[in-house]
Amino acid sequence: MHIATKFNLVLITIMSIALAGAGYFSYNLLQKNAKREVIDHAGMMMETALAIRGYTVSEVRPLLKEQMQHTFLPQSVPAYAATQSFEKLRKNPQHKEYSYKEATLNPTNPNNRTTDWEDDIIRAFRNDKEKKQIQTIRDTARGQLLHLARPIQIKKESCLNCHGRPEQAPETMLALYNSRTNGFGWKLDEVVGAQIVTVPISVPHTAANKTFINFMLILVAIFVFIFITLNILLRRIIIKPIIQMAKQANDVSMGKMSSPEFKESGKDELSTLGASFNRMRRSLHKAIRMIEDKNPRQR
Secondary structure: OOHHHHHHHHHHHHHHHHHHHHHHHHHHHHHHHHHHHHHHHHHHHHHHHHHHHHHHHHHHHHHHHHHHOOOOOHHHOHHHHHHHHHHHHHOOHHHOOOEEEEEEOOOOOHHHEOOHHHHHHHHHHHHOOOOOOEEEEEEEOOEEEEEEEEEEEOOOHHHHHHHOOHHHOOHHHHHHHOOOOOOOOOOOOOEEEEEEEEEEOHHHHHHHHHHHHHHHHHHHHHHHHHHHHHHHHHHHHHHHHHHHHHHHHHHHHOOOOOOOOOOOOOOOHHHHHHHHHHHHHHHHHHHHHHHHHHOHHHO
């Protein structure tokens, strides 16, 4: 087996192991970053919803107080304001998979009624009052979705003015929703629902996969470039001089002393070997001539 073949087999083995290791670690890192990005997006949406709720309570509701005496305006409800804001966001095709919902077991607005999987989240909060946040991943026809949920707990008695007993609720609200059963019977410190933010996982994961493929293609290109460059250098610096030296050694062994000496250049190992070979050749040539001079009949 030639030196170049042995070298290439070792080089290919090392590069394959390096490529596999780089692929494994880079893929896991990109996937972790994608998951972290999804969680960050969900957290930002949750904080945005809380900010909208706070703004509605402090800035919008006081301005509508006088009108509320005649007509109940949903725009004064923090949950309605937050939900509608995100519905506007969902009209953008790029954000249609993002959603915010204040899912409630017994809501005033039927649009907020829970689904089966939302029921499970709310019951988990009810069973563990210390739990402040739940993060779940659900497979759907549209792909995997991450849900970030926080409990809706009645902490202020003022909330019971609209959700305690029907006779205590504003008549304008009862007239709007035309119901004296939905959204009532809530109790102080009770978990009645959950704020649920939904974020698609496919978008950042698809981006991570594309980045991984591009990274691996670049890495393969770099390895191919290194492989070709090393082979060129190997042939010019090592294999070619060795072939020349082997040819000269073969000529000397056949008695052809007329072949040119090995060119000595530099101070590397091959140059040292070439210089030694030249000295050996000159010494051999001198020894042969001395033998011929002592035995002229053998000429």
